[in-house]
Amino acid sequence: MDIIGFNYFNLEKIQHNNYKYYEPDCLNVYLKYRKINNSISDLNFETPWLDFFCDKPIKDIINLKKTYINLLFRNYNSNIKIIQFYNIVNKIDNYIKYKNSFLDDFTGSDVNKFLNFNLFYIPSLKYYPNHKIVENSSLRLKIFPKHIKIYNLKNKKIDLSNLSNDCEVKATIQCHSIWLSKDNYGLTWIAKSLKIRQKRDLFKEALFS
Numbered sequence: 001m002d003i004i005g006f007n008y009f010n011l012e013k014i015q016h017n018n019y020k021y022y023e024p025d026c027l028n029v030y031l032k033y034r035k036i037n038n039s040i041s042d043l044n045f046e047t048p049w050l051d052f053f054c055d056k057p058i059k060d061i062i063n064l065k066k067t068y069i070n071l072l073f074r075n076y077n078s079n080i081k082i083i084q085f086y087n088i089v090n091k092i093d094n095y096i097k098y099k100n101s102f103l104d105d106f107t108g109s110d111v112n113k114f115l116n117f118n119l120f121y122i123p124s125l126k127y128y129p130n131h132k133i134v135e136n137s138s139l140r141l142k143i144f145p146k147h148i149k150i151y152n153l154k155n156k157k158i159d160l161s162n163l164s165n166d167c168e169v170k171a172t173i174q175c176h177s178i179w180l181s182k183d184n185y186g187l188t189w190i191a192k193s194l195k196i197r198q199k200r201d202l203f204k205e206a207l208f209s
Contacts, residue, residue: 001172001192002041004033006084011095015040016102016178021110028188029102029178043175045088047071048081049168049197053138058163062145069191070126070138071171086134089124096178096187097121114180122186141173141191149193163196170195 015032017040022028033043051072054061061067076082096102103111127136150158163169172193179188 001044002035003044003046003172004041006045006081006088008036009088011091014043014092014095016105019106019111025113025182027110027114027180029106029180031175031177044192045085045173045175047085047169047171047173048079049170050082051075051199052167052169053165058161062160064145066142066144068140068142070140071169073137073139074135076134083134086125086137089139092175092187093121093123093125097123102178119180119185120183122184124187124189139189141171141189142176143191148191151193151195153195153197155195158196163194166199167196168199170197 013034015034017030017032019029031043032040053070125137145160150160152158171191174190176188176190
């Protein structure tokens with residue numbers, strides 16, 4: 001799987017690959033990335049280790065077709081990789097929000113109707129409390145429980161049931177598509193795999209370092 005390095009990422013290399021129309025009035029525009037050698041890949045990143053939150057207990061999502069988890073940027077402690085990742089997501093958000101030409105390459109009645117809508121952009125990064133600093137932010141990921149790959153620190157494949165709130169995750173994620181409805185549009189981020197580990201006790205580490 002191709003992974004885009006944080007230091008080599010270039011917004012201008014994002015490609016609008018294809019689209020699919022869903023009733024009623026919903027459109028997905030699929031995203032790709034043109035690499036240095038001009039080959040095309042998915043827009044994949046590997047996140048740093050982060051806390052996460054799931055709205056439902058893990059045991060209740062295992063048999064679902066799809067669900068969501070939220071990557072949390074709290075307790076980032078000036079970790080440069082977390083700041084880099086946060087900045088990349090923020091840049092992609094702003095790029096898609098202000099780039100109004102992503103439908104220009106497509107024609108047809110399914111697409112044309114969205115050109116006339118007064119759409120409001122829904123950012124990928126959410127903030128709680130509503131103060132836009134790194135440690136208040138989160139990124140929502142779509143997951144497909146029956147298909148997502150889960151690994152431990154030894155890169156051994158394990159069951160999704162091993163995931164818990166006592167874990168941190170390092171995720172391979174894809175900025176998959178732009179979704180559009182009659183009123184809003186935004187980005188769909190998908191988790192393709194998760195590596196998990198027990199949360200670090202930062203207080204103890206600081207105490208005995």
